[in-house]
Amino acid sequence: MNNKIRTEAVEHLFEAILTLETKEECFDFFEDLCTINELLSLSQRYEVATMLKEKRTYLEIAEKTGASTATISRVNRSLNYGCDGYEMVFKKLGK
Numbered sequence: 001m002n003n004k005i006r007t008e009a010v011e012h013l014f015e016a017i018l019t020l021e022t023k024e025e026c027f028d029f030f031e032d033l034c035t036i037n038e039l040l041s042l043s044q045r046y047e048v049a050t051m052l053k054e055k056r057t058y059l060e061i062a063e064k065t066g067a068s069t070a071t072i073s074r075v076n077r078s079l080n081y082g083c084d085g086y087e088m089v090f091k092k093l094g095k
Contacts, residue, residue, distance in 0.1 A: 016029070017029070045071065045075050047067075048065055048071060048072050048075045049079060051064065051065070052072070052076055053090060053095065
């Protein structure tokens with residue numbers, strides 16, 4: 001993990017997230033925490049990562065998600081050179 005984000009405040013946030021047990025709790029917490037656009041952006045990036053993992057083309061991904069090619073490229077870079085966070089979640093979800 002990037003040391004720039006490893007702050008006490010971020011650790012507190014992650015501890016709070018780890019207490020959530022249901023999707024409904026997640027909806028409630030994240031609706032309070034994020035703006036609608038922030039949450040939609042996060043979910044879009046996750047969808048982009050899922051589609052990249054499925055070897056979909058940038059054009060297919062852009063058409064389905066509405067993500068820009070810059071966003072798709074950033075997510076692709078994270079998949080290839082990041083901390084393997086997406087891959088860890090995909091494995092846990094059986095994707």
